[in-house]
Amino acid sequence: MRIQLRVWRQEHKSKPGQFADYELPEVSPDMSFLEMLDMLNDQIMRQNGRPVEFDYDCREGICGQCGVMINGRAHGPLANTTTCQLHMRTFKDGDIIHVEPFRAAAFPVKCDLKVDRSAFDRIIQAGGYIAASTGEAPEANSILVPHEEAEAAFDAACCIGCGACVATCKNSSAALFTSAKISHLALLPQGRLEAKERAQQMVAQADKEGFGHCSNTEACEVECPQAISVLHIARMNWEFNRAAFF
Amino acid sequence: MSNPDHDREAEVSLLDGPPHDVKIKPIEKKKEAPQRAKLGLRRTLSEKNLMALTGLFLCLFLAVHLLGNLQLLLPPEIAQWQFNFYSKLLSGNIFIELISYLLFASILAHAIYALVITIKNRRANGHRYDYDRRGVTSKWYSRKMGLLGTIILFFLIIHLRDFWYQLQFGHVPLDKDGQKDLYTLVVTVYHSGWYVLIYVLCMIALGYHLLHGFFSAARTLGVYDPRYVEWIKILGWIYSIGISAGFAFIPVYVHFARG
Ligand code: HEM
Numbered sequence: 436m437r438i439q440l441r442v443w444r445q446e447h448k449s450k451p452g453q454f455a456d457y458e459l460p461e462v463s464p465d466m467s468f469l470e471m472l473d474m475l476n477d478q479i480m481r482q483n484g485r486p487v488e489f490d491y492d493c494r495e496g497i498c499g500q501c502g503v504m505i506n507g508r509a510h511g512p513l514a515n516t517t518t519c520q521l522h523m524r525t526f527k528d529g530d531i532i533h534v535e536p537f538r539a540a541a542f543p544v545k546c547d548l549k550v551d552r553s554a555f556d557r558i559i560q561a562g563g564y565i566a567a568s569t570g571e572a573p574e575a576n577s578i579l580v581p582h583e584e585a586e587a588a589f590d591a592a593c594c595i596g597c598g599a600c601v602a603t604c605k606n607s608s609a610a611l612f613t614s615a616k617i618s619h620l621a622l623l624p625q626g627r628l629e630a631k632e633r634a635q636q637m638v639a640q641a642d643k644e645g646f647g648h649c650s651n652t653e654a655c656e657v658e659c660p661q662a663i664s665v666l667h668i669a670r671m672n673w674e675f676n677r678a679a680f681f
Numbered sequence: 682m683s684n685p686d687h688d689r690e691a692e693v694s695l696l697d698g699p700p701h702d703v704k705i706k707p708i709e710k711k712k713e714a715p716q717r718a719k720l721g722l723r724r725t726l727s728e729k730n731l732m733a734l735t736g737l738f739l740c741l742f743l744a745v746h747l748l749g750n751l752q753l754l755l756p757p758e759i760a761q762w763q764f765n766f767y768s769k770l771l772s773g774n775i776f777i778e779l780i781s782y783l784l785f786a787s788i789l790a791h792a793i794y795a796l797v798i799t800i801k802n803r804r805a806n807g808h809r810y811d812y813d814r815r816g817v818t819s820k821w822y823s824r825k826m827g828l829l830g831t832i833i834l835f836f837l838i839i840h841l842r843d844f845w846y847q848l849q850f851g852h853v854p855l856d857k858d859g860q861k862d863l864y865t866l867v868v869t870v871y872h873s874g875w876y877v878l879i880y881v882l883c884m885i886a887l888g889y890h891l892l893h894g895f896f897s898a899a900r901t902l903g904v905y906d907p908r909y910v911e912w913i914k915i916l917g918w919i920y921s922i923g924i925s926a927g928f929a930f931i932p933v934y935v936h937f938a939r940g
Pocket residue numbers: 648649650651729730732733735736737739740743791792795798826827828829830831833834890891893894895897898899901902
């Protein structure tokens with residue numbers, strides 16, 4: 436299939452960027468979106484151009500490194516799918532595809548489609564862990580965790596930190612990301628103990644990084660590759676509010 | 682008996698660099714501004730809490746206000762006396778006066794915080810998308826709360842000017858029982874088809890604002906149990922449609938039946 440691309444090119448954080456148009460005459464519908472970008476880079480390099488920079492690692496939807504805005508949607512037109520798991524069969528022959536980096540003040544563009552998501556790391560560092568040294572994995576029956584709670588905590592723990600929630604949010608809010616970790620740890624007996632401080636500090640850090648408010652539009656849940664539930668945001672709010680009063 | 686701590690040390694010493702758990706910083710109590718950090722009033726979430734609480738207070742008020750207004754639908758002879766009596770009852774009551782101050786404060790705080798939140802969110806956006814199809818992932822009214830709110834604010838201004846201001850500071854004729862004749866004032870205002878049309882359009886905006894606002898407020902305040910969430914959604918629909926349709930019906934009915 437023939438694909439036309441409009442790709443955001445920006446050499447450096449402090450340089451202005453602009454769109455560049457490319458054409459790929461023979462894209463296979465079986466290619467993943469990243470493989471299509473590889474093909475584009477191959478073509479660019481053959482003409483001695485600077486290849487398009489984009490982040491990736493696993494290419495199997497589990498690391499959260501990849502992630503670009505494709506035709507105005509985070510990770511492309513499919514719901515709950517990473518960019519690396521999006522395939523060219525989703526598009527039609529002759530399509531023009533717009534590729535932009537995830538946009539948010541807290542995610543500055545590093546180069547082309549690569550953005551700096553270290554703000555997420557700092558949110559985790561602010562409290563997204565259990566402070567006690569946990570040692571070896573304990574005997575499973577010594578601390579009982581009900582099955583539903585374990586599953587709910589696991590669902591939250593599935594966050595791969597890709598940043599699609601921020602990219603798709605009209606407020607560039609990191610509520611889904613932040614809440615997933617708060618909820619994950621608050622649901623487990625070891626994490627429960629520090630739930631208050633964790634909620635306060637992680638929320639404070641997200642604010643400091645310059646992410647916006649949550650307006651509960653629920654767009655994040657649609658784009659989240661792990662379909663992390665927006666109800667974790669409600670649980671984060673609960674933990675945060677509880678921390679202020681009791 | 683092997684000492685578990687000992688075992689771990691042996692394991693850790695195999696790694697290059699310091700043992701993993703040395704780097705973990707214990708969660709510290711907030712050092713900076715310890716007093717304010719407790720309530721954290723400048724946090725995005727606290728700001729949303731304020732919007733939610735003022736919003737819900739306004740929601741409660743709307744329900745009571747609608748019940749009062751339904752008296753306009755009584756047969757004309759009864760409605761006039763009844764409605765004017767109700768109006769007199771309310772305006773003479775110190776408790777109602779306090780509530781009305783709280784109400785004005787809520788509207789003001791809600792609108793100001795709406796502005797603050799919107800500005801902060803704009804700032805958080807950074808560079809805009811060149812090609813933006815994000816709209817398909819959420820409901821339009823959940824994204825346009827500011828616009829819907831502005832319509833409501835515009836409505837509140839004409840509404841207060843035409844009724845509240847008239848009653849407080851204007852000259853309202855008396856009915857045959859010597860009460861201020863608010864009923865006739867209302868019926869006269871609703872004579873105008875334009876007025877009724879604007880009224881109805883504003884109530885549609887209110888309906889959408891409530892449809893998102895009611896459930897969003899519950900979310901903001903932290904209702905996370907899926908069972909309650911389901912019920913709150915249903916309740917939100919019933920409430921929003923009930924309130925907006927109820928408020929819109931009164932002027933339409935008065936316009937056509939008492940014209
Ligand atoms: C009777 C009038 C009103 C009622 C009952 C009402 C109710 C609500 C409620 C319950 C919320 C949800 C709060 C939350 O998400 O936590 C809300 C949100 C909002 N309201 Fe109102 N509101 C009213 C008037 C206004 C006015 C006059 C404005 C603006 C000038 C406004 C602007 C907003 C905005 C922008 C939000 C969304 C905040 C966000 O992004 O999450 N509202 N409203």
